[in-house]
Amino acid sequence: MRGMTIIVRKITQLVAPVIFLYGLYIIVHGHLTPGGGFAGGVIMAGAFILPILANGSILPNLRKEEAGLELMESAAILGFLIIAGLGLLFSGSLIFFSNFLHKGILGKLVSAGFIPIENIVVGVEVCAAMTTIFIALTVFSEEVPK
Amino acid sequence: MNSLVPLFVIIPLGSAFLMAIFGRIIKGFNKVLLPLALLFLTYLSIKFLLGAEGTITYQVGGFAPVAGVPIAIYLAVDGLSRLMLTIISLIGFLACFYSISYINIYTAERKYLILFSLMIAGMNGIVISGDIFNIFVFLEIASIASYALVAFGIDRQELEASFKYQVLGGVASLLILFSIGFLYWRTGTLNIADISTQLPYGGIFVKFIAMVFLVGFGLKAAIFPFHSWLPDAHSSAPSPISAMLSGVLIKAVGLYVIFRLFFNMFALSHQIAMIITVLGTLSMVIGGLLAIGQWDIKRLLAYSSISQVGYIILGVGIGMLILSRQGNTAVASLAIIGGIFHLLNHSVFKSLLFLSAGAVEFRTGERNMKKLGGLAEVLPVTSSTSMIASLSISGLPPFNGFFSKLLIIIAAVQAGYYLLALLAVIISIVTIGYFMKMQKFTFFNRSRVFWQDRNIREVPFVMCFSMIILALLCFALSLLMIPSLRDVVLTPAVNVLVEGLKYTNAVLGY
Numbered sequence: 001m002r003g004m005t006i007i008v009r010k011i012t013q014l015v016a017p018v019i020f021l022y023g024l025y026i027i028v029h030g031h032l033t034p035g036g037g038f039a040g041g042v043i044m045a046g047a048f049i050l051p052i053l054a055n056g057s058i059l060p061n062l063r064k065e066e067a068g069l070e071l072m073e074s075a076a077i078l079g080f081l082i083i084a085g086l087g088l089l090f091s092g093s094l095i096f097f098s099n100f101l102h103k104g105i106l107g108k109l110v111s112a113g114f115i116p117i118e119n120i121v122v123g124v125e126v127c128a129a130m131t132t133i134f135i136a137l138t139v140f141s142e143e144v145p146k
Numbered sequence: 147m148n149s150l151v152p153l154f155v156i157i158p159l160g161s162a163f164l165m166a167i168f169g170r171i172i173k174g175f176n177k178v179l180l181p182l183a184l185l186f187l188t189y190l191s192i193k194f195l196l197g198a199e200g201t202i203t204y205q206v207g208g209f210a211p212v213a214g215v216p217i218a219i220y221l222a223v224d225g226l227s228r229l230m231l232t233i234i235s236l237i238g239f240l241a242c243f244y245s246i247s248y249i250n251i252y253t254a255e256r257k258y259l260i261l262f263s264l265m266i267a268g269m270n271g272i273v274i275s276g277d278i279f280n281i282f283v284f285l286e287i288a289s290i291a292s293y294a295l296v297a298f299g300i301d302r303q304e305l306e307a308s309f310k311y312q313v314l315g316g317v318a319s320l321l322i323l324f325s326i327g328f329l330y331w332r333t334g335t336l337n338i339a340d341i342s343t344q345l346p347y348g349g350i351f352v353k354f355i356a357m358v359f360l361v362g363f364g365l366k367a368a369i370f371p372f373h374s375w376l377p378d379a380h381s382s383a384p385s386p387i388s389a390m391l392s393g394v395l396i397k398a399v400g401l402y403v404i405f406r407l408f409f410n411m412f413a414l415s416h417q418i419a420m421i422i423t424v425l426g427t428l429s430m431v432i433g434g435l436l437a438i439g440q441w442d443i444k445r446l447l448a449y450s451s452i453s454q455v456g457y458i459i460l461g462v463g464i465g466m467l468i469l470s471r472q473g474n475t476a477v478a479s480l481a482i483i484g485g486i487f488h489l490l491n492h493s494v495f496k497s498l499l500f501l502s503a504g505a506v507e508f509r510t511g512e513r514n515m516k517k518l519g520g521l522a523e524v525l526p527v528t529s530s531t532s533m534i535a536s537l538s539i540s541g542l543p544p545f546n547g548f549f550s551k552l553l554i555i556i557a558a559v560q561a562g563y564y565l566l567a568l569l570a571v572i573i574s575i576v577t578i579g580y581f582m583k584m585q586k587f588t589f590f591n592r593s594r595v596f597w598q599d600r601n602i603r604e605v606p607f608v609m610c611f612s613m614i615i616l617a618l619l620c621f622a623l624s625l626l627m628i629p630s631l632r633d634v635v636l637t638p639a640v641n642v643l644v645e646g647l648k649y650t651n652a653v654l655g656y
Contacts, residue, residue: 074166081160088156094149095208096156 001138003056012054020047023127030119031112037119041126048131052138059142062135069132076125083114083121150190151204151221154231154274155284157183158267162260169256176259177246184239184266191231196634198228201642201652203276211654216337222276222653225638229486230273230402233493237394238266241386244501244612247605248386248508258298258384265291265390269398276653278326278411279336285322285366285399289315292395296383307378314375318365325358339653342411356412360404360421367400369459370429373452380451381444381513385504388444392451393497397489401455405462410642410649414470423463427566430456434573437580441515443503446584447496453573454492454539460566461485461554462643468561475644477560482640483632484553490636491546491623495535498616502532505605505613506588515584519591524602529589531613536585538620540578546623 003009023044030036052062084097091098104111161183169176205218223231242262249255268288275281293315297308330336332351333344345352361372368376376396380388408418433452440446462485468478505528506521507513522529538545541552551574558567604610626632642649 071167071170074163078160078163078167081156081163085156085160088149088152091208093208095205096152097207099207 001052001056001058001142004054009054012050016047016050019050020044023047023123027119027123028109028116030123031115032107032109037122038126040119041123042130044123044127045130045134048127049134052134057138059139062139062142066132066135066139069128069135073125073128073132076121076128079121080118080125083118087114148202148204150194151202151223151274152206153190154187154270155267157187158263158270162263162267165256165260165263169259176256180259180263181239181243181246183263184235184242187235187266187270188232188239191228191235194223195228195232198223199638200224201649203653203655214654216335216340216654219280220276220337220339220653221274222339223274224642224649224652225640226402226405226486226642227273229490229635229639230398231270233490234266234269234273234394234398237493237497238262238390240612240615241389241393241497241501244389244504244609245384245386247608248384248504251508252298252384254298258295261291261295262387262390264288265295265395269394272398273402276339277337278329278341278407281403282319282322282326285403286319288395288399289319289366292379292383292387292391295387296379296391298384298387299382304382307375307382311375311379314365314372318362318372321358321362321365325355325362328355328358337653338406338411339650342413342647342650343654345412352412353415353417356408356415356418357421359407360418363400363404363407364425365400367396367404367455368429368452369400369425369455370432370452371425373429373433376452377445377448380448380500381442385444385500385507388447388504389497389500392448392500393493396451396455397458397493401458401489404459405643408466409646414466414646416467416470419463419466419470422459423467423566426456426459426463427569428456429453430460430573431569434576434580438576438583440580443506443513443515443518443584443588444500446515446580447499447503450499450539450577450580451492451496453577454488454496457551457554457570457573458485458489458492460570461488461550461557464554464558464561464563464566465643467563469644469646473561477557479640479644480553481557481561482643483636484550484557486639486643487553487626487636488547488550490626491538491550491620494616494619494623495538495545495547498531498535498613498620499539501609501613501616502528502535505609508605508609509602515587518588519593520589521602522589525589525604527604527610527613531617532589533585534617534620536581540581541574542578544624545620546626547620549624549627 023040026035026043027037027040087098087100088094088096090100099113101113103113161179165176165179201222201224204221207218209218211217249258252258265288268284268291271284272281275284293308293312296311297304329341333341335341335344365372380392383391430453433449433456437446437449437453440449461481465478465482468474512518538547541547555567555570558570626635
């Protein structure tokens, strides 16, 4: 895939970190404000997709990236499942998905038990999945002869 | 035992993602992990089947009901769920064990096993869920995994079949979601037990929702007017997957949910019962007649699935008809026992038939019966297991298929539906016809013995093992006719359906 002009590339360089930060903000405030793991993850994926679109990429690099993202995605889902399963072990009454951590004070960033942690894991998962979909489509269009 | 219920979803999901991570690093990890996980699930489900009684409910997250209104997501495991869990885990384990060798003819072994595991997780989730939206979510997990698995060979034919399956499966999911939306709008709850208390009795609106549900799940179960995707999808998939799709998936995703919703959620109505019975009969007749003309082994088996699913629905539908007009409960439960018993039997012999067809394809690379022949001498195990399954599905004593068909036919006669009984007998004869055709042209036709010269050996032990176990089950399940065994395995499942709306009390504990 060919890259774009220097203007686009420079602007992307400036914008992508801000987008990433905003996605991070949405994810970690998931239990307090609208949004959460999914919305934040999609925004974060934008920060990864934009540079690829602006700078272009070659097929071997895309393939390597795809493999890494797949690993990240699986690890994130596994993390989600493990945290949910820890509830089974630590809640004392063997309950799946029980919120076993201390709930904290309502409205504070560190509160609501394990919900922020699950949100972060979901964010990583969605970000990786969205980027994987984008890269899979790109790889497909690169592979098909014109 | 209560707290072990979520393991049926946690274990297959967890092993899927463990395989995704470690399968890449450690060689052979996947082939060891998944069969072991499924073996454990089989053990657990049999323990549930034999040990547990009544309805086990489990609130995910541990939120207790507030003022009698259930808040948590409910998992409800009753007799019917336990039977389905056993079928899914057992057939899943055998198909997975068979795959260990079979998958060598494909390249992406890791992805295959991951998708297989996800499919199991989806089906287990449907069966243990007591919440209609969760049924939808798990249904999508199972369906999407199966779309990908059908297309696994990525040939032209497989991709076309998968595309057709996806389009029709998508329509089905849309209709199901649509009717779940309606139910939520009308009742304000998603818990099946709670919905049935909130739902007004009768009325055109409830009937409309019921019909949309019936079409949606009918598409998933491939009942007659919605069956067009099944022959393509089930014949194009890799054989162990065909065995899972035909043997288990259409039952867990389609039939189980139809029975659950129409017996336990909607109040029984005569019209709906009549529609279900008529569709079942039509599937039975038309599936059987279409199967006669097939020359592709797996296509023949796929059409036969439509026909046998018709038998299951016929049995349960007759029970529904009798119950809906307050008839004799003993006859109704006999009919439903016949249906549920046939569901169990069909999952065993249809999986076996697909695995045998897979063994033939594995060694010869050929599925067209016109080109096969004389394989009985070179593939003795495959040939004999396939013969047992064929006799069993055609309803010959002493195999299990005979007894379940007998129960359905006796119940139909006792209930006064002589035409249905006659059709069931005629289609049973047709079934013998097309299975003998398959046996003759694949295994016995001595005029074409050239396969013997091509140095074909019996399939590896791993594949034989699964087929032999299933063949033994074809004999062993006949024992369920003994009342004391039947009371342990089948009667709890049937009672759940016969008791109808008492499901609500059992789940919510009123």
